[in-house]
Amino acid sequence: MAGEGTRPTWTKKGSSSVEFFRNPNIDFLGKKWYFIVFSLVFSTAGVLSMLFWHGIPLGIDFRGGTLVYVKYSHTPDDNAIRAAMDRAGLKNVRIQTYGGTASNEVLIDVPQANDQAALEHPREQVIGALSSNAPAGKQDLNNTSSLALTSYLMQKDPLHLGTDAQQRYTNSAQAITNFRDKTKGGVLASFDELKGTAEPAVLTSIEDGFFLSDFGVYQVEIVGPQVGAQLRKQALLATLYSLLGMLIYLAFRFEWIYGVAAVITVFHDTLITVGAFSLRDYPMSLTVIAAILTLIGYSNNDTIVVFDRIRENLKLMRREKLSDIVNRSINQTLSRTILTAGLTFLTVLALFLFGGEVLHAFSFALVIGILIGTYSSIAIAAPILVAYQDWRSDRNRPPVVPAAGGGRREKVKAKA
Amino acid sequence: MNKNLGWKLILIIAAILVFVYGVFGVPSGVSGGALANGLLNPSPMRNGIHLGLDLKGGTHLILQVQVNDAVNVDTDNALQVLKSGLKNAKVASADVSKPDPTNHPEQIVIKGVPPESAADLRTIVEDRLPEYSLVSSANNTFTVTMKPTNLADLKSRAVQQAIETIRNRIDQLGVSEPIIEEHGLGDYQILVQLPGIDDPARVKEIIQSTAMLEIRQVFSGPYASQEDAYKSGALPEDAVVMPGKNNPDGSPTFYVVSRIPAVSGKDLRTAGPGTDENGRPAVSFTLTAEGGRKFYAFTSEHVKDLLGVVLDGKVQSVATIDEPIRDQGIIKGRFTDQEVKDQAMILRSGALPAGIKYLEERTVGPSLGSDSIHAGIRAAVVGMAAVLIFMLIYYRAAGINADIALILNLVILLGFLGYTGATLTLPGIAGVILTVGMGVDSNVLIFERIREELRNGKTPPSAVEQGFAHAWVTIVDTHVTTIVSAIILFLFGTGPVKGFAVTLSFGLFANLFTAVFVSRVIFDWVLSRKRIGEALSI
Numbered sequence: 001m002a003g004e005g006t007r008p009t010w011t012k013k014g015s016s017s018v019e020f021f022r023n024p025n026i027d028f029l030g031k032k033w034y035f036i037v038f039s040l041v042f043s044t045a046g047v048l049s050m051l052f053w054h055g056i057p058l059g060i061d062f063r064g065g066t067l068v069y070v071k072y073s074h075t076p077d078d079n080a081i082r083a084a085m086d087r088a089g090l091k092n093v094r095i096q097t098y099g100g101t102a103s104n105e106v107l108i109d110v111p112q113a114n115d116q117a118a119l120e121h122p123r124e125q126v127i128g129a130l131s132s133n134a135p136a137g138k139q140d141l142n143n144t145s146s147l148a149l150t151s152y153l154m155q156k157d158p159l160h161l162g163t164d165a166q167q168r169y170t171n172s173a174q175a176i177t178n179f180r181d182k183t184k185g186g187v188l189a190s191f192d193e194l195k196g197t198a199e200p201a202v203l204t205s206i207e208d209g210f211f212l213s214d215f216g217v218y219q220v221e222i223v224g225p226q227v228g229a230q231l232r233k234q235a236l237l238a239t240l241y242s243l244l245g246m247l248i249y250l251a252f253r254f255e256w257i258y259g260v261a262a263v264i265t266v267f268h269d270t271l272i273t274v275g276a277f278s279l280r281d282y283p284m285s286l287t288v289i290a291a292i293l294t295l296i297g298y299s300n301n302d303t304i305v306v307f308d309r310i311r312e313n314l315k316l317m318r319r320e321k322l323s324d325i326v327n328r329s330i331n332q333t334l335s336r337t338i339l340t341a342g343l344t345f346l347t348v349l350a351l352f353l354f355g356g357e358v359l360h361a362f363s364f365a366l367v368i369g370i371l372i373g374t375y376s377s378i379a380i381a382a383p384i385l386v387a388y389q390d391w392r393s394d395r396n397r398p399p400v401v402p403a404a405g406g407g408r409r410e411k412v413k414a415k416a
Numbered sequence: 417m418n419k420n421l422g423w424k425l426i427l428i429i430a431a432i433l434v435f436v437y438g439v440f441g442v443p444s445g446v447s448g449g450a451l452a453n454g455l456l457n458p459s460p461m462r463n464g465i466h467l468g469l470d471l472k473g474g475t476h477l478i479l480q481v482q483v484n485d486a487v488n489v490d491t492d493n494a495l496q497v498l499k500s501g502l503k504n505a506k507v508a509s510a511d512v513s514k515p516d517p518t519n520h521p522e523q524i525v526i527k528g529v530p531p532e533s534a535a536d537l538r539t540i541v542e543d544r545l546p547e548y549s550l551v552s553s554a555n556n557t558f559t560v561t562m563k564p565t566n567l568a569d570l571k572s573r574a575v576q577q578a579i580e581t582i583r584n585r586i587d588q589l590g591v592s593e594p595i596i597e598e599h600g601l602g603d604y605q606i607l608v609q610l611p612g613i614d615d616p617a618r619v620k621e622i623i624q625s626t627a628m629l630e631i632r633q634v635f636s637g638p639y640a641s642q643e644d645a646y647k648s649g650a651l652p653e654d655a656v657v658m659p660g661k662n663n664p665d666g667s668p669t670f671y672v673v674s675r676i677p678a679v680s681g682k683d684l685r686t687a688g689p690g691t692d693e694n695g696r697p698a699v700s701f702t703l704t705a706e707g708g709r710k711f712y713a714f715t716s717e718h719v720k721d722l723l724g725v726v727l728d729g730k731v732q733s734v735a736t737i738d739e740p741i742r743d744q745g746i747i748k749g750r751f752t753d754q755e756v757k758d759q760a761m762i763l764r765s766g767a768l769p770a771g772i773k774y775l776e777e778r779t780v781g782p783s784l785g786s787d788s789i790h791a792g793i794r795a796a797v798v799g800m801a802a803v804l805i806f807m808l809i810y811y812r813a814a815g816i817n818a819d820i821a822l823i824l825n826l827v828i829l830l831g832f833l834g835y836t837g838a839t840l841t842l843p844g845i846a847g848v849i850l851t852v853g854m855g856v857d858s859n860v861l862i863f864e865r866i867r868e869e870l871r872n873g874k875t876p877p878s879a880v881e882q883g884f885a886h887a888w889v890t891i892v893d894t895h896v897t898t899i900v901s902a903i904i905l906f907l908f909g910t911g912p913v914k915g916f917a918v919t920l921s922f923g924l925f926a927n928l929f930t931a932v933f934v935s936r937v938i939f940d941w942v943l944s945r946k947r948i949g950e951a952l953s954i
Binding site: 129181219238244345354 | 616781864886894901
């Protein structure tokens with residue numbers, strides 16, 4: 001290709017455009033051994049961890065059990081919590097700090113009990129176990145719903161409203177619980193904080209019947225064994241069908257070897273991502289599976305862009321070596337690949353850093369997935385194609401070229 | 417080209433307006449408050465964007481209807497029919513029982529039927545138990561089994577009735593937008609989602625109970641007025657005065673009944689039209705096993721006393737307890753056929769036809785919900801801003817093109833969500849953010865290609881045309897594969913995952929429109945304003 005100065009360039013004169021990769025010419029295929037080593041190292045680390053270290057950490061969606069998210073009004077004491085759980089007969093409880101250190105939040109993970117009855121009241125069990133010094137006959141205002149509060153107020157009727165009580169007390173109860181949840185983050189430290197949220201008579205009545213514990217439960221997830229098994233099956237089926245769909249579409253648009261190369265690439269990506277979860281001991285939930293399916297789609301996108309360019313170049317450069325064609329295709333798409341990867345990575349990074357605790361595992365999967373997905377289109381998919389063609393020509397069979405977009409087959413002899 | 421350009425621009429602006437309406441409705445002003453108001457209040461034409469449970473807070477339950485209970489009720493009835501039929505046919509020695517009520521509630525085995533009575537048995541089954549089939553086996557044994565279609569029908573009706581009952585009961589809580597529906601993933605499973613309610617214990621309690629039917633001991637009555645009832649004599653300690661059903665002439669009646677019912681709504685299994693011993697219409701009801709036990713204990717102790725059936729706080733009928741009653745009874749009264757049917761339906765809608773087992777329970781407190789929304793929006797804004805700024809720097813004037821396309825992408829996506837009334841979940845917000853990232857990919861593809869063509873010496877109009885033409889093939893391929901993934905996610909996912917699949921799919925469709933059509937129109941417009949030979953800023 002002639003140098004840049006000999007033909008007029010139609011970009012604006014006088015200012016140079018920002019361009020990262022003007023005319024790259026990197027021999028990617030030549031470096032394939034480095035890539036193989038890199039991939040092997042990471043996949044093996046992941047697989048070893050899955051087999052011998054942390055295993056595949058399953059979230060509660062898949063293994064069943066109870067997760068209780070508790071916010072304390074002071075720094076929580078893990079040992080005290082564990083002791084309280086033991087006393088209540090809940091063994092093997094896992095306690096994790098959640099959110100930042102300042103948020104005083106704790107995640108209590110009660111493993112799957114074998115009897116179905118345990119599924120009926122695990123939330124009450126945990127709350128009961130945690131409030132160890134509850135005064136008799138009083139309810140915990142930090143863990144009461146607005147419905148229960150309304151019932152209490154209707155019963156006590158501190159404003160002597162008689163028949164009009166329902167609406168008034170519902171509003172009061174909701175005002176109090178909203179204040180507790182939205183303004184105070186779910187935990188009230190003292191009854192004084194409630195001043196002004198409702199009439200004084202109502203507040204006095206509440207003080208009579210309620211006490212304030214030092215914690216509030218703000219999220220509970222309980223998954224029974226049946227549902228856990230169902231969700232595992234669903235996740236597996238979804239992934240398999242996704243891969244199958246990919247394989248079929250690619251085999252149809254290109255040649256079947258392209259489909260196979262894409263599936264191997266995606267498998268490699270998934271393996272490394274799940275390995276990363278295993279290494280960090282991050283539990284995989286349903287949303288993580290969604291993230292993995294997304295990154296399968298993304299990695300596939302990337303691979304298709306390279307494949308499309310290869311297909312185009314194969315028509316144009318019939319006399320060149322396949323490895324040269326593939327190299328050139330990768331180089332031509334390099335700027336697009338890096339840019340898209342970079343931009344998507346930017347958005348996912350924003351999610352990871354700012355998206356909050358709930359999306360953390362999800363964004364972690366995507367961060368890893370996008371990096372690996374981009375890498376794999378260049379490092380895994382393309383070399384597989386070339387290796388396959390080389391294998392075919394070693395056996396003196398004519399190499400296979402993807403059809404020109406319609407389904408007609410052309411057999412072209414490429415020089416070995 | 418210029419004429420078409422005008423129309424194309426109008427089309428794009430119309431699309432923008434349509435989708436903005438999908439999101440906000442017609443806002444009464446341009447203040448943040450007016451916009452938020454429009455966002456959250458749907459009109460009949462657009463359903464508005466619904467927030468999922470993980471953003472609004474609420475309770476999510478999955479329960480399984482124990483359909484075998486409902487089958488057992490039916491086969492218990494059939495058992496009675498067989499027993500009495502055989503007694504009438506003078507086949508006293510027959511032994512009728514259900515060998516396996518837990519796993520095969522649809523089967524009844526009859527032993528010891530002599531061959532000469534086989535015809536009688538067959539008549540009984542054909543005439544009075546048409547949903548059952550009769551099979552004979554060795555040793556004078558017969559098996560009566562519910563026919564498979566009837567069995568399947570009964571089970572699915574049990575689930576439907578359970579859904580109706582639960583819906584009636586949940587209505588008491590005044591939840592807005594509750595979801596109570598059959599859950600596709602498993603057998604006889606029901607999904608209950610109640611936004612804004614964070615008290616699952618209370619919800620479960622309400623699901624299990626009903627205030628409609630009670631059976632109480634009646635001490636005395638009927639009286640014409642409450643005073644009469646009080647004056648009748650010293651009331652027993654645990655008695656209250658309750659109104660009864662009105663007399664035919666409309667005058668009220670009152671009874672003195674026990675405060676604590678012997679049997680209440682949650683002990684009721686089902687109810688249906690029947691007849692009393694005189695052949696007059698009556699409501700027959702069946703209690704649960706537990707209810708039957710309680711009732712048996714109560715009636716054994718109170719033989720010769722009066723008991724009253726109380727519906728909705730009114731005493732419906734009073735009868736003497738002749739003998740202990742277990743779990744089947746009738747409510748006699750001056751009922752017409754229609755009244756009996758209505759009454760049975762009311763009881764049934766207040767009755768759970770089978771037991772329920774809880775399989776999954778999730779609650780999200782409202783504070784977590786609003787935190788999540790804030791975090792999600794923050795991430796979206798940061799991510800989007802980073803992308804927009806980068807595109808401007810890297811592609812200069814063409815970057816404006818890309819940015820417009822991206823923003824339009826977002827508007828169309830949100831508009832789609834508004835029109836279809838789709839639910840926005842936290843992964844859904846992540847899906848929006850991801851769509852932005854992947855959407856920009858299309859623009860990058862096109863722009864890089866245009867740059868390449870320019871480098872190869874093509875003129876700007878030709879480069880633009882070539883760029884779009886070549887990139888189009890790749891864009892279609894990538895979008896189709898991702899949409900296939902999203903569809904699979906939608907089919908196999910639940911709740912939040914579905915929300916993610918929906919936003920991803922809508923985003924990709926929106927992207928096809930903006931990246932290819934809108935971008936092209938903007939390029940054409942820019943080119944049409946340049947003189948021949950002027951360079952393109954990209």
